[in-house]
Each structure stands twice: as C-alpha cells, then as structure tokens.
Amino acid sequence: MTTMTINASRREEIEARYPEYFHRSFRQRFGGLMILTGMLLYGLYAVWFFDLPRLLSEARWERVGIYLSQWVSYDVQPEFRIQDDGTIQTRYPRFSPLGEDPHPDWVVRNPDGSVTITVRGTSRTVTVSKTETIVTAHGISVPVEVSSGAPKVIGEVPDWMTVYDDNVLADLGFAGDVSISVDRVKVRKRFLGWANFVFDTQSPFFDKPAGEVIGLILSGERIEPDQSNLSLAWDNIWNNTAWQHGDVWTKLFQTIVMAFLGTLLGSLAAFPLAFAAARNITPNRLLNQILKRFFDFLRSVDMLIWALFLTRAFGPGPLAGSGAIFLTETGTLGKLYSEGLENIDDKPREGVRSTGASTALVHRYGVVPQIMPVIVSQTLYQWESNVRGATIIGAVGAGGIGLKLWEAMRTNSNWENVAYMVILILIVVFLFDAGSNALRHRLMGTNARH
C-alpha cells in the first residue's frame, strides 16, 4: 500500500468541493456543545431550586426498606406484661391479624412461668421472665435485667441493640424487633405474605385449612341458617374488612368504565366536529379556525381542571371522571382526526363526486374508508392511555381506584393494600395494552402503527 500525499492545490480543490464540511457555521460547530453546557447549567440550577442536597440529607431512607417490606409482609405485635405478682400476661392488639384470642405456636409458656417467643426459627428467640428478658440472636444470648427501675443490659451491648432511658430496643432484622421496658415486653414478629387475604378474622371460615373450607362449602352443615355456605363464603370474601375486595374491584371497574365511556363518547363527539374542522372537507376558514381553537381549548384546560369542576358539579364518582376524560378526549381526538382528514388523498372523493353523489355519500365512500384506520388506531391508543390516566384523575375525587389508592398510601400503614391495588392496575393496563393491540391488528391489518 502506498502512502497517499495530497499537495496544496489538491487540498484546496477538495476544500472547495465540500464547503459544507470544511467551513461549518458557528452553530454547527458549537451548537451541540452549547446545548450540553446549557443543560448542565440548568441541572445545577435545578439542584439549587429544589434544594436537593438538604432534601437528600434529611431523607428517611430507612423507611424505604420498611415500606417496601410492608408490601409483601405483615406483622403481629404481642405484648407481654409483667404483673406485680410475677405472672406474665399476654395481650394482642385488638385488630391483630390472628383474630380474637389467638394462641400461636410460636409463643410458649414454660413450666417456670416464663414465656418464650420464637421470632425466627430457633436462632432468634425472646424469653420473658419476671426478672429478666433474654434475647437470643446472631449466635449470642443477651440478658436484659428488668427488676430495677430501668431495663439494664447485662454484659456487652451488641450493635443490634439500642439502649434508651426507659427501654431497650433489639433489632432482629426482617423477622421483627423487641422493645423491652420494666413492666412490659413488646415483640413484633414479621411474616412473609398477605394476612387474611381470603377470609378476615370475623369470618366463620377464618383460620381453617383450605380443605376444610371446601368441605364446608360443598357438604357442610349451614353455618348461618338462612344462607348457604357458598354464599356466606362469597359474602365474607367480598366484604373482607382488611382487604375490601368488593370495594377495590368495584372501584377498579369504575376506572375502566371511566376510560371507556370518556374515550368512546369523546370519539363520537369529535368525529363530526373533525369533518367541520378539516380545511379540505369544509372550505370555511372561520369555522375551521373556531373549531380548531375549541379543540385546543378543551385539551389545554386539562383533564385535571375538568375533573375538579365536574367533581364539584356531580359530586365525587365516575361520572365526574368520565366527563373529564370526555371533554379532554373530544379536544385531543378532534385535533388528531382533523389532522388525519387534512392528509387524505383527494382522488377518491373526486371520483365519487364525479358520479353525481350527494355530499353525504361523497364523505361516506370517498373519505371515511381512508380515515377509518387512523381513527381506529388513534382512538385505541387514547383509550389505552386513558386507562392509566383515569387512575390519577381518580385521586382528586373523580371516582375509580385512584382515590382508594391515595387513601391507602396516606396512612403509611396499608402498604400491602397499595401493593394489591398496584398489581390489579398493572394487570388491567397490560390486558388493555394487549387487547387494544390485538384489536388494532385485526381491524387494520398487520402493519398498524400509524
């Protein structure tokens, strides 16, 4: 291979031939760099504007773990009170997931009057006696003396134990924790899973193995004389107080109905309006402009504002949500349809018109067949996105699962209910995505993106 040298005249010739590569404008040369610098500066501004360093340093990151673990687990918090006469009394909170008067096998009363609680297997246990509480974890047993005025750790304090003035807290990891004070020991034991998902503690079927429940339903004696066991069981599941299956599913259905009604009615309203708004169909500039600005207005006022107004007008519920989606969708779909109409091929219309057909027939046979695929695919896309949007709109009071989700989150203690609803929403969204995709392919042939 020979080395190629370029002499000066050849270089000038090349330079003259490709001016666009050798003499680039200032914007071409530094535009990218300037945009990048601008974005960096904006990033710094945003960090200052939102006060990020302070916010991050004050963030309670330990809550992430707690809240996320609450998504998939529940806890039971028995309390062991040391009475004056030395006996130990066990108490469970009123709404404990174990129901009234539980006797779990992980709380064992020893012959000498002390109580042993198994927090996780045999490696993490707590033994409560009159004078001391022994916490066993991470391979060691730490006695905490409670006979004097304040609880006192005997020996070295391990790093998973925190000593306060009047109590000692032992962190046993995901399995739970123990809080020891002079006259009572509080244990929190965490279980993986969702407690009482099918039957709540009030139900007669509570805490029965699945086989026994099925047996009762199929051939057992009636628990309630005026109701068959099957309908009683269904009633108990539907009205489960902890999970509120009935309410959740009704609200979820409301969300779907809101998206369906809003999108469909919006599409029906937008269809004729779009014909009047399209320049090539209705040659009336004034009407076109008025309608297009009207669509922009409906879109720009925004779903939130419509939802807030309609909630005031109709009261909270899916009617307000459907109305908000309907108004926004009339604007969005009207704009999309009229843009689609303006992009159609004029020749089929000309052909139909040349046969002497009336205006309605020209539209029916010259325009609609062309615009139908656009309309169907746009409407389905909007429907899909409205199923998601309806969730949020619900949170301001416009009906559906949004408000329920928001309320469950606000208490910061019902994260397992949040998880349940999120899973349901995800399933619905995926089903609707798949369904609308399939429908789109069926109605428009396989290559159906735009």
Next chain:
Amino acid sequence: MTIADMQPQMPSTKDIGQAWGRMVAKRRLYTLIGLAILLVAVVSSMRFADESNAGHFFERLPHLFDFLSWLIPKDWTDVWRALFDIASPNDRGGEEFNFFKGRVYVWGDFYIPEYFELMIITINVALVSTIVAFIFAVPLSFLAARNFTPAWPIRIVAKRVMEFLRAFPEIVIAGLFSAILSIGPVAAIIAVTLHTIGALGKLFYEVVENIDMKPDEGMRAVGANWFERVRFAAMPQVLPNFTSYALLRLEINVRASTIIGAVGGGGIGEELKLSISRGFGAKTIALMLLLFVTIVAVDQFSAWLRRRLVGEHAFLLQH
C-alpha cells in the same frame, strides 16, 4: 395450459355478484353485531357510572352551572390582583382575598407573585423529569432495539422494564417518595421521570429499529465497537426524532406534573385543587388563566421546535 383451457373454470359474472353479495351481507352482520355489543356496553357503563356516583346525572344537570355563581368574581380586577399578588380592597382577613400574602421576595422589594412561583415549580418538575428521563431512555432504547442488541434476553428485559415503568401508577411512586423525602415537588419529579423513561424508551427503540443500517455497516467495517457504532452510526440519524419525541413528552409532562401536584406533589396543581374545592372564584380564574396560557405556550414552542427539527411530520399524541 392455455388461457382458453381455464375459461370454463372461471366463475360467471353472476357467481361473482352472488359471492360479493354474501360477503357484504356477512360483513354487515358482523358490523351490526359489533355495534350492538358496543351500544349495550355504553348504555350499561353509563348506568353503572351514574349509579355509583355521589350525585346523579339528571338530578345534578340543572345545577351544572351553579359553580359559575362562585366562580365569577364580583370584581374582575381581583383576578389580576390574584395573579400579581396585589392587595385587594375586598380583603376581610380570610383566605379568599389575601393575595399579597403569597409574595415571594427575591431581591429587596422585587417579588415573584405566588402563582408564578408555583407555575415555575411545575414547569421545572416537567423539564427536569423530561431531561433526566431522556438521559436514561437513550441507552435503554438501544438495549431494546433488535439491530443494536442481538442478544434477545437483554432486549426482553429492557422492553419489560420499560413496559413496567409505563404501567406503574405514578401516584404510588409519588406517594412512596413523599413519605421518604417529605411532601414536595421532588417526589413528583421522581414519579414523572420513571414514567417518562418507559414512555420515551418505547418510542425511541422503535425509532432506532427503523434507521438506515448502511452507516452502521461502514462503522463495523472499520472495526468500531458498540459505543462508537451508536455514537457515529445511529445517533446522527435518530437524534432529531429523539429530540422531537422528548419535546412532545415535555408537553405531556407539564400536564402530568400539574395533576401529580394536585394529589400532593406541590406546584400549581395543589393550589388549584384547594382553590376550586374552597370556591375561591378570583383565585381559581387566575390560576386557570396562568395554567392555560402556560400550556398553550409550551405546546406552541415545542410544535415550532419540532417542525424545525423534523419538518412537517404527523406526530401521535402518545402518552
């Protein structure tokens, strides 16, 4: 076989007519059945929505415009006063007319009116989340594109991640982070960002899959690695489209951050919700005016920029 041999097997005009008639009749039947199902669905949904609503449609319809009675202020200049935080003569100490209280002093006597400050927060939420999501969506989209990631497990994972981010309800993320970071716009930013990563990623990877692969072939021929191929073969082709999709997303995010604001993310949405629920006419009109003008301005600006970037191109308003 000649054409003459085929002649007898060809159907007559009558047969063709009959076949066509049957086909049309069948199609009409299907259309009718489809429409009937749709009608039943609509009517029953309407009844369901009406029954489960707090107020019923026909019962409340005469009162639909009742809100105008509180919405329309007695004194229209109050709207301007509310907008620019000027003290109102109607101020009786309540919250309805305490406009000047919201002033945000920046420098001496110079202040930003409260609602402009809130609007700036909302716009910043939208802008920050669009930019951050853009940065994350670009690599994700290349990992999801068939022509740049031949390994299907990576592609599947990338696509599922994007789908999950898109479908996950934004309010849950906002709620979770407002419990961790304290209530405020940063929780809204995180929620909108995560959703936008999914939405942009999907649009982006479709753009990447449709590029011309000849520049890539050239890059591979000179021994470029994956990053060089992305940078020099794909980026010049996809960047205009990426940017215009990001701008489109910015329009959507301004609306989304307003809504997230209304459910606890701060910004103008929260104020608007309070103002409407308490029936403060002048404040509500001022807020709506500001929001409307901002949304129209952002839409127009982004439409103009998009036209400059990719020309007249029909874009879907995808969420």
